[in-house]
Amino acid sequence: MSGQITPIGMPKWGLAMTEGKVNAWLVAEGAAIAAGDDIVEIETSKITNVFESPVAGTLRRQVAQPGETLPVGALLGVVAEAAVDDAAIEAFVAQYRAHQAEIGSAEAAPEPVMVAAEGWTARVLRMGPDETAAAPLVLIHGFGGDLQNWQFNQPDLAAERAVYALDLPGHGGSSKVVAEGGVAALAASVWAALAALGLGRVHLAGHSLGGAIALRMALDQGARIASLTLICPAGLGPEINAGYIDGFVRAERRKEMKAAVETLFADPSLVSRDMIEDLLKYKRLDGVPAALRTIAAAAFADGVRASVMAPSLATLAVPVQVIWGAEDRIIPPAQAAAVDAARRHVLPGAGHMVHIERPAEVNRLIAAFVAAA
Amino acid sequence: MSKKSFRQAVNEALAQEMRRDPRVIVMGEDVAGGLGAPGEDDAWGGPMGVTKGLMPEFGRERVLDTPITESGFIGAAIGAAATGLRPVADLMFVDFMGVCFDQIFNQAAKFRYMFGGKAVTPVVIRTMYGGGFRAASQHSQCLYPLFTHIPGLKVVIPSSAYDAKGLLIQAIRDDDPVIFFEHKMLYDDIDEVPDEAYTIPFGEANVLREGGDLTLVALGRMVKLAREAAESLARQGISCTVIDPRTTSPMDTDTILESVADTGRLVIVDEAHPRCGMAADISAIVAQEAFGALKAPIRMVTPPHTPVPFSPALEDAYLPTPARIIEAARRVMA
Structure with a gap:
């Protein structure tokens, strides 16, 4: 029964x-x-x-x-x-x-592990079945984020396959020394982490800066990428909210951080006291402000004009979809136009953190796309 | 990230800063322990075991046991700071500060001003304070208002293990003299404390809880009691904002004033004596800057204006309790 x-x-x-x-x-x-x-x-x-x-x-x-x-x-x-x-x-x-x-509460939840990759130490959280033939999915968060940004996505997506979420260099629990902060350098770091994890062909989903990194990886070694999901990605077009980047990097106090983070959401009431406190705790760690400044300067300086990748999409053999919050105030959703209409999903009522504001729809889109690839 | 006690957090902050900067030294009574007694090296690490492990790692050159002469070693620490080291002096109980007021008030606090900004005095004086330890009137005082009163000193009163580590590292890196207050009853409190070094800026209050009916401001160990009271009040339908200023000099008055502008009601919980204490000081600031926002008189929850009693029953009656905070909250809500 x-x-x-x-x-x-x-x-x-x-x-x-x-x-x-x-x-x-x-x-x-x-x-x-x-x-x-x-x-x-x-x-x-x-x-x-x-x-x-x-x-x-x-x-x-x-x-x-x-x-x-x-x-x-x-x-x-x-x-x-x-x-x-x-x-x-x-x-x-x-x-x-x-x-x-x-x-009781003894049921073991998956815990992140530290992975020694070439040039850096990555914090990685793995979820999903132990042994599966399905290519794993790797989730790459955005600037100032960490693997916990996928808290509403990773457990759902891990039903069919292994799903890895990692902290980028300078972020979360990963090592904080960032020598070179550009998109290409960060893509190389993620490749190094995948090598250390022993992962071959993978599906990639990247949010914001993580989207630019995922796209860079697909352009570098398309044969190793099974599918590419770009969520409010940087790197497609030149416009980005430089005020937000600057505000986030500068924020030392609760009020400043709250003002910056509220622009990430269509519904600012989602920004809780604890969310702000966690971000401040992260930013207080030795090395973090310097790492963020290095990445911001290299990846976002002068808008992202230096590294607009939309023209390269035409030559990309990897299936790519884009998911955007219609009310994104960080990167304009109009940049989604670089991707075919059939694979372009602009979700109403969501901002830059669309995977947190509309997790169910984002999860369905990723799961279906990854399964079909 | 892992769970650590307040004691471990302070120890880790000292060890990490000593590794990072060779100018950082630790000095005080029994901070190494066992001086002159073979086989007893690193026996105690101070009366609470906070500095245990530092002497074996950093040696007697950087972890200095001193005679029981506060006037001597506090003066030595201030002199060492003025000449290029970054000493962390351990003045066991704040109650003993009296014998070195001149070194602190007239020397350390004044150098930057009297030498036209050309001198810095990067000394930290760690000290234990507070009641509840059955240690009677000469080992139980708070006294942080005395130091807050002196311009040129920074005064830090951490309420959790997380804050203790971040504020102590900030204190060691700060170029001004900092008096760092550790409550005896907090050493075994556990909190999530990052393994990495981090700093919490001075003058930034921690808002532990947000509510619209009432603002509760508390310091040091009183923060725990205020939180407990706020949880109980929430169940009774009264929602509180709980603010821990973390440092009384500099003090984040903006956060307090903004909250009072929202709630219109203020209760301040302070373990120091009520006359010329932090509760009185914060009351004065709010009365002056936000009188128009107040819907009820400000209330202070403090001990009475007497020495801390030795009798356990009297000491319990003397110290603020969650019940007294709740009673004060109900009165401002009435």
Whole structure:
């Protein structure tokens, strides 16, 4: 019976999340839902997001009540076909709870590891099946970000294949010394990390500066790239919000950082106190301000006119798609026009951090594109 | 990133700065421990074990046990700073500062001013403060308001292990004399502390919680109590902003004033004596700069104006508690 019953557990978004608060159910008990429907809104200390149903069926139970704070993995609700009888649902809930009580919070979440690559040390988080023939997907974050930017994407995308998210040089937990900060140098660093990880042919998805790096890698060694997903990428056109880059690099205080980071989102209320605090903690580390200045000067100086790569797309043999937030205030979505209309997805209601603001759609687009490549 | 105690955070800051800069030295009573007693090297690392491990790594040239003569070694540290070293002097209990006020108030604090900006005095004086340790009235005072009162000194009061490491590294790299206050009851508090070196700028408050009804300002160990009170108040429907100024000189008054402009209500929690203390000082600033925003009188939660009692029962009654903070919050909300 339990094959037809799907538990909705408290998700784990990001390395630090241990619990979440149920803000509101978005679907009534007894309502029919499709796979991908928003069913419950969950708030963590860092961000609020909606959780989507992984399956179609009927929301049979809202086990967790709005306002409740529960640990990762705790049962929030149950989805099943309408045909499954109530007794079976009750038994399932009881069994799930007993199992949770037994394992407690000991269930091991994947932890990032430090990888010694040529020229730098990369922090890398791997998720997904241990052994799979499918080419892995590598996620490359943007300027000032880190692998946790993919917290809503990496777990979903790792259902079918191994997914690696890495911290770029000077970012997150990676080494902070950046000798040369240009897109080509950073692409070489990522190649070195892939070599250290023993990865051959990979799918790449890059956000912002990470998009420029991924595109550079595809232009360098197209045979090793199975597909390329560019999310609000730098590098296609010359325009970039230099005020943002400068503001982020300069920000030392909460207020300055908040003002800068709010421009990343269509909905600035997503910027939480903890998000700002984490960014300030990162920027206070020895070597980080210097690394960011080096990268900003080399990769973004004079707009990005020095390295506009859109003209090279015509010669690129790698399948490429572009995903953009329609309200991106960092890099204009008009630059998406460099990619064929069929592979161009401009999502309304989202800003530069489209993969955080609209994770479900971004995940679907990446999963489908990668599967077809 | 890993979990570290406040004690480990301070130790790591000292060790990393000593590795980075050969001019950084540590001196004080028992900071190495066992001087002249064979087989007892690095026995204690100070009364709380904070400096343990420094002497074996950096040697007796850079980790100096001093006689129990604060007036002597604090003066020596200030002189060493004036002539090119970056000493971190450990003055065990702030209560003993009295015997070296001239060195601190009249010498260290004045050099930059009296020599027209041509002299710097990059000395850090680490010191323990605060009650709750059953250590009676000569080993339990706060006294940071005294140092805040003196222009030319910087005064740092970390409330967590994360802040302790970042603020101490900043203090060591700062060219002015810094008095660094460590609460005895915080040494075993655990926090996420990066392994890498980092600095937290002086004069930047930490906002630990944001709420619209009430602003709670607290320092040092009181930050924990204010947070606890704010959590309890939240369950009662009163949402608080909790601000830890981190440093009282310089002090981030902007963050406090902006928050009061939003909430209109202010409670200040200070373990120092109420007269001429930080609570009184912050009250005066807010009353002067943001009177129009206030919807209720400012309230201070402090001990009474008496020495810290030795009797455990009286000491417990003397110190601020979450219950007293909640009571003050309810009164400004009424």
